[in-house]
Amino acid sequence: MEDIDPRYQLPSAFVERLFTIFPTQRAESILTQMAEPVPCAFRINQLRFAAAQVLDEMAAEGFAVQQLDWPLPWYALPPGQREQLSASQLWADGKVYVQSPASGVVAGMLEAAPGMEVLDLCAAPGGK
Numbered sequence: 001m002e003d004i005d006p007r008y009q010l011p012s013a014f015v016e017r018l019f020t021i022f023p024t025q026r027a028e029s030i031l032t033q034m035a036e037p038v039p040c041a042f043r044i045n046q047l048r049f050a051a052a053q054v055l056d057e058m059a060a061e062g063f064a065v066q067q068l069d070w071p072l073p074w075y076a077l078p079p080g081q082r083e084q085l086s087a088s089q090l091w092a093d094g095k096v097y098v099q100s101p102a103s104g105v106v107a108g109m110l111e112a113a114p115g116m117e118v119l120d121l122c123a124a125p126g127g128k
Contacts (some may be wrong), residue, residue, distance in 0.1 A: 008035065037079035039066075042098045044073065047114065049095045057090060072108040074101045 005015040008031045018027040044051045051073060058065050063081055068074040077085060082098065090096050112118050 007031075010034070039076040039079055040082035040085060040098060041068065041074060041076050041101055042085065042096050043075070043104060044096055045094055046073065054090065054095045057095075061088065061090070068101060070101050070105070072101070072105060074104070 003012040004010065005012045008015055010031070015031065018030060021027070022030065044054045055065060055075075063085065064078055066076050068076055085091055085096065085098065088096075091098075110118065
């Protein structure tokens with residue numbers, strides 16, 4: 001079983017390594033930021049659904065949607081709403097997809113269109 005640092009709830013070896021790489025104050029700042037809940041970023045499947053309609057549905061279901069300042073249409077929810085989104089009919093119907101904007105920006109820049117074939121050479125599974 002891995003040894004967990006009780007202060008940060010992260011593997012002790014990881015915490016120790018951060019303190020060897022960064023000055024103490026910076027390492028503590030990094031670890032504190034890592035403990036903060038992050039917003040749930042998502043995109044709307046605009047190939048099949050109108051964004052305005054999906055956003056209206058989300059508002060009706062109580063989602064606190066915020067549009068991100070990003071080159072592509074990307075949205076975020078407060079951290080506590082991720083589970084609610086994943087359990088929603090919007091999710092089940094494929095209207096929304098939880099994804100980090102950094103993961104999808106390359107695909108958006110590619111400007112792939114329906115009918116095009118794209119070879120995904122990324123090393124890990126996940127959404128792009």
